[in-house]
Amino acid sequence: MSGQTRYRAFISYSHDDSRWAQRIHRALEAYRLPGNLVGTVTAQGPVPKRLVPIFRDRDDLPAAGDLTASVRAALAQSDVLIVVCSPAAAASRWVNQEIDEFRSVNPHGQILAAIVGGDPAAGADDGMGCFPAALLESEQPEAGAEPVGADFRRGGDGFRMGIVKLAAGMLGLRLDQIIQRDLQRRQQRVTVVTMLSLLLAVIMSGLTLVAFSARSEAERRKADAEDLIEFMLSDLQDKLEPVGRLDVLDAVGEKVVAYYAAQPTRQLSADALGRRSRAFHLLGEIESAEGDLEAAYGHFRRAYDATHQLLLIAGDNPDRIFEHSQSAFWVGYYAWRQGRLDDAEAQFLEYRDLAERLTEIDEDNMEWLAERAYANTNLGVIYLQSARLPEAREAFLAAAALAADLAARQPDTIQAHVDHANALAWVATVLEMTDGRDAAIAARQQEIAIYEDQLAAEVDDWNIRRDAINAERALARLLIAPGPDTPSADLEAALAILEATSFEADALLQRDPANGNWRLTTVRQRLWLAQARLIGGDTAGAREAYLDASAYMAHPSWMSDTSARITETRLYAGLVEARIFIAMEQLESARLRLDQLMTSLVAESNWQTEFQYGPYLFAAAANELAHLEARRGEDEAAAALRTHMVTILAPIAGQLRLDAATEFHRAQSMIAQGDMAAH
Incomplete structure (x- = not known):
């Protein structure tokens, strides 16, 4: 056997499931094990850096030669057999033979099931069963038990958790162990970005002190400062927002405001005034996320007044139009958070009109087209809360169509896909009231699929994690909406969703306990888990989930927040x-x-x-x-x-x-x- 490749796993699948097999194969080989776990000795041996190579016959078989011999050799050289389970796999002679062959040539090898369709509780021969008969056959005492693995279906673990479960099973690790170490790895990733931002803040302080020295030196320093400010309000913000570093972003905004406060307003250029307004936007966003709505409104209002004056001076300048559109949005958003729907609608209409002006200037500008989609979504929310359901449905569907087009035109732009998912969330919300449960569930499943694709691609964005948890909780809510009359299959699916997302919900708060949005997500996740457990008759489990939620609600940032969403x-x-x-x-x-x-x-x-x-x-x-x-x-x-x-x-x-x-x-x-x- 020397000279032959040793495989981490062999993926066995039916031809009908080839897309699933390819997707699982790529995700497993791309999965990076946390450094703190690499080298740890488990029952499966030392933990490697990567799960490579993995054998999938259509990728790894030679173009010529004995197919059976090649499969036998690969099975003998594989540590784990992963069976893609579905009704097609259950009926596949080849999948059953590969399972039997693996047991024959690798009697101590591990077999994991990756369920992608069908009913695990059904028999292999009734057309709905997903487990091949050979997989259910075992000489072990637990024969007949459901095979170990992961449920990739929408109502099960989902794709990203399924990959983590397979990785844990292949390596002999506990699920919570691999997730917690993964969180530590992601914490280390953002340390470098955080240190960079602190260094930039120090540089900003130095630049402010020398801004009024000799004229030529001052001009050079001022140009450097303006470039640095632009970086802080754009590139650095883009790096810090996804990982939830509100504390560092707050310091950035305060430094920018302090810098401009040290200079007479009349000496500031239009671009400088625009950057100052963006700093106020940033501070307002942070105050809003932390639950201080009054402070947030103060920042948004100052930005609105400033950008309005700039727009009066340069009404055709797209930069000025864009800056004021953002101010209109944030003032409207604050009014919405306060329940002042008429004021919010007026601001959102202004926001929509400004977005349309921008797209008239450049219809191929992706950022401006996205603003049109956002504006439709915002108006849809107002119509929904005003019980104007036909208008809300029209606005949300228009936003979703725009977002889908933008995502298709920018396949490598993460935000475009996130925006599409957010638009689908609102579509699901209104369809629940206008079109019924099945239509709402379908929209939620489309939304979740987008998040799973992004997270499976190792996108390190904690806000996407939060949105995925919210989407899955919303799907679970639809599944248990019948209350005590919830079908058992729907209840099981809802419980699987809510229990799987508990790990990720906890991770959000470990990352940033002061983030009010993340705390709200975690509290709601636990409350709906308690509700689902009550329906299932698990009183002790429901009480445990409720007590977790109560502990999360005891945080000072939560106690001081009187907004409608927290009160509700x-x-x-x-x-x-x-x-x-x-x-x-x-x-x-x-x-x-x-x-x-x-x-x-x-x-x-x-x-x-x-x-x-x-x-x-x-x-x-x-x-x-x-x-x-x-x-x-x-x-x-x-x-x-x-x-x-x-x-x-x-x-x-x-x-x-x-x-x-x-x-x-x-x-x-x-x-x-x-x-x-x-x-």
């Missing part, structure tokens, strides 16, 4: 807590918590439209209270609670999300049953 999440946590009390038979505690929830909810102005899940919270709390009254024998009180809820929500029944609609119709059904019993 607190209310949702109250509903989950009450349901846990009910499951634990602590009925009086549940009643008190539900009463508090209802009181807090209706005390909020415009709770039906301001809160994304306001109607659901109201309907679910009313149903739970009615259930408690019925258990005490107070049928009339229970009927009164349900009737009141139905009366309040009836005018917006056609605009309810699926979970809210489920609660609404359940109450209607219970009222109808009571009426029938009375007659």
Whole structure:
């Protein structure tokens, strides 16, 4: 055997699954093991730097020769057999023979399953089973158990987690071990960028001190400073934003503002004033992400006033148009966060008009075309919250079409694909109310596929990780929207999604505990996991997830944030807590918590439209209270609670999300049953 290549793995697959096999093959060979794990000795031997080479016959077989002999040799030289499992694989004679051959020539080798289709619970011969019969045959005591591996399906682990699971299985590592070490590796990556930014801040301080020295020297220093500022507001920001270094970005913005504050405004050029406005935008974004909306608005308003004056002076200058479009967006965004929808709509209309002016100047400018897509999305959000569903649907679909075109024209531009995914998220949101559950699920699956493709390509962007978690949580919410009537397959899929994303949600907060957006993502992920576990009857697991969420909500940045999205999440946590009390038979505690929830909810102005899940919270709390009254024998009180809820929500029944609609119709059904019993 000397001179023959030793393979890390052999991928066995049906011809129908060749695209899956190719994708898994490339992702595994591209996967880089964290340096702290390299050399660690496991049951599978020392951990290598890379999982190479991996054998896939259509890539690695010679053009001529004995196919069977080549396969046998490759199987004998492979440490692991990865079987791409699907109905086609289950029916494939060749896949079954390769499994048998691997066991014959490599009796101590490991076999991992990569499920890409079919039903793992079904038999190999009923057309829906995914495991080849040979894979289920074993001389081990656990014969008949489901094979070890990863579920690449949308409702399972997903692609990126599937690759990590296969890597862990190939190397004999625990899943949490490989994920945590991967996070440490990514932390080291951003250290160099952080040190560079601190060095630049020091240089900025030095440049500011000498800016008013001898005239010729001052001009040279000023030019250097302007170039450095441009770098700090563009390239450096692009490097720091994806890894969540808000603290360093804050220092950058403050340095830029301080630099310009040291110079008389009348001496600043239009370009310098524009850069100062961008610094205010940056500071506003950071304050917003950290939950300080008042401070954020102060920065955005100063930027808006400045760019408006510049636009009056140079109305045809595309740079001035673009800068003011950003100011209009941020002022509108702040108004939206504060629930002032009319003000937000006015600003977003201005933003859209400015974006259209830019594309009239240059219809091939990708950045300006993207602004048009963003503007349509923003208006769609306003229409959605104003219950103008046809307008919202039109705006979101227009934004998605623009984003899809931009992604197709820029296949190597990550942001273009992220923008397309974000547009699809809003499409899914409105389709849930206008077109139904299947249409919304399809849009969510398209969105998740985009994120998985980016993360599988080793894109080191933590915001993409956050967006992927949010998308998967949204898909899980759709799957369990029927509540207690959720089909078992949908519940299992939702639990698989939510449990798999727990690792990544925790990683976000380990990376930057002060990032309010990431904290919100982690809290919501845990709350929906608790909800899914309650539906599945796992009270202890639900309580564990709820307590995790409560711990995350105890952070000072969360406690001081009074925005609608945080308030709504607190209310949702109250509903989950009450349901846990009910499951634990602590009925009086549940009643008190539900009463508090209802009181807090209706005390909020415009709770039906301001809160994304306001109607659901109201309907679910009313149903739970009615259930408690019925258990005490107070049928009339229970009927009164349900009737009141139905009366309040009836005018917006056609605009309810699926979970809210489920609660609404359940109450209607219970009222109808009571009426029938009375007659």
